[in-house]
Amino acid sequence: MRTLQQIETIEALREQIRAARRQGKRIGFVPTMGYLHEGHLSLVEEAKKRTDFVVMSIFVNPLQFGPSEDYERYPRDLERDSRLAAEAGVDLLFTPSVAEMYPTQVKTTVSVSGVSEPLCGRSRPGHFDGVATVVMKLFQIVQPDEAFFGQKDAQQVAVVEQMVRDLSVPVTIIPCPIVREADGVAMSSRNVYLSPEERKQAAVLYRSLQMAKELLAQDKAPAQVRSEMMRLIEAEPLAQIDYIEILNYPDLTPVEAAGTGQQILVALAVRFGATRLIDNMILTR
Ligand SMILES: Nc1ncnc2c1ncn2[C@@H]1O[C@H](COP(=O)(O)OP(=O)(O)OP(=O)(O)O)[C@@H](O)[C@H]1O
Numbered sequence: 573m574r575t576l577q578q579i580e581t582i583e584a585l586r587e588q589i590r591a592a593r594r595q596g597k598r599i600g601f602v603p604t605m606g607y608l609h610e611g612h613l614s615l616v617e618e619a620k621k622r623t624d625f626v627v628m629s630i631f632v633n634p635l636q637f638g639p640s641e642d643y644e645r646y647p648r649d650l651e652r653d654s655r656l657a658a659e660a661g662v663d664l665l666f667t668p669s670v671a672e673m674y675p676t677q678v679k680t681t682v683s684v685s686g687v688s689e690p691l692c693g694r695s696r697p698g699h700f701d702g703v704a705t706v707v708m709k710l711f712q713i714v715q716p717d718e719a720f721f722g723q724k725d726a727q728q729v730a731v732v733e734q735m736v737r738d739l740s741v742p743v744t745i746i747p748c749p750i751v752r753e754a755d756g757v758a759m760s761s762r763n764v765y766l767s768p769e770e771r772k773q774a775a776v777l778y779r780s781l782q783m784a785k786e787l788l789a790q791d792k793a794p795a796q797v798r799s800e801m802m803r804l805i806e807a808e809p810l811a812q813i814d815y816i817e818i819l820n821y822p823d824l825t826p827v828e829a830a831g832t833g834q835q836i837l838v839a840l841a842v843r844f845g846a847t848r849l850i851d852n853m854i855l856t857r
């Protein structure tokens with residue numbers, strides 16, 4: 573196991589990155605909000621394959637939470653995270669405080685129009701401005717060669733890729749596949765909020781995505797596929813649908829009825845009690 577350095581200040585982090593660069597190392601970056609699971613660790617694994625020095629950040633970013641969302645109760649366990657990060661081979665763990673990241677009121681934000689607007693952008697107003705702003709800031713701090721993001725947050729990947737293109741940020745974005753539990757539920761830090769019954773019923777989300785894949789392969793119209801998914805999910809008594817959408821990927825525009833051989837995103841957000849889960853599948857039509 574390599575030694576994990578845990579750093580809380582921007583200045584100390586920059587010093588370590590400069591030292592790694594002097595040794596000719598390429599920097600890989602895995603931004604997270606912590607409470608690590610195998611989804612996060614799969615990003616580290618990919619980063620280790622492709623780069624020489626892996627930086628992970630753990631920062632629950634207040635800017636991306638709405639006033640009635642779960643910022644305060646978001647799960648946190650830095651001791652456990654630090655052990656898992658060390659075991660996974662992270663070289664440097666950056667765990668800044670809110671005061672370190674935002675010492676004064678933030679007056680400069682990054683806003684990505686278009687791809688930020690549908691799906692979670694509609695349900696969580698301002699969310700992607702918060703994400704784009706913190707990711708841009710983290711990129712400025714870490715200056716990675718490559719940054720690793722999970723496709724579980726497919727819209728986030730689209731937003732970050734758009735931002736990097738528009739602002740010529742010198743980083744390559746590497747999207748990584750969704751890691752799932754045995755019953756298909758996408759791993760998420762928020763799964764710990766679920767009661768045993770909610771957790772059981774949550775398996776319907778992946779089943780609905782698999783059904784969508786089959787129906788789209790049979791050339792069923794997206795509107796019909798969406799209704800079938802709704803019907804399946806609504807059969808679970810604890811599920812409350814926030815959205816189910818089928819859009820072109822990565823531009824997130826409405827799909828035409830007929831197949832065009834291009835990538836489409838089947839995305840959903842569903843509440844089980846107070847817990848909002850997201851999941852998706854990217855398919856070629
Ligand atoms: N199941 C997963 N498979 C692959 N990547 C994942 C998975 N879950 C999260 N990630 C990725 O890990 C990075 C950090 O995500 P984050 O810390 O928000 O974890 P999370 O489990 O998605 O939390 P939550 O959904 O509860 O906010 C993001 O790039 C995210 O897409």
Ligand SMILES: CC(C)(CO)[C@@H](O)C(=O)[O-]
Nearest residue numbers: 603604605633703706725
């Ligand atoms: C990218 C990110 C770390 C920014 O806060 C967050 O949105 C997440 O964990 O996906």
Ligand code: BAL
Nearest residue numbers: 605636637699725728
């Ligand atoms: N992984 C997305 C972070 C959020 O829900 O705020």
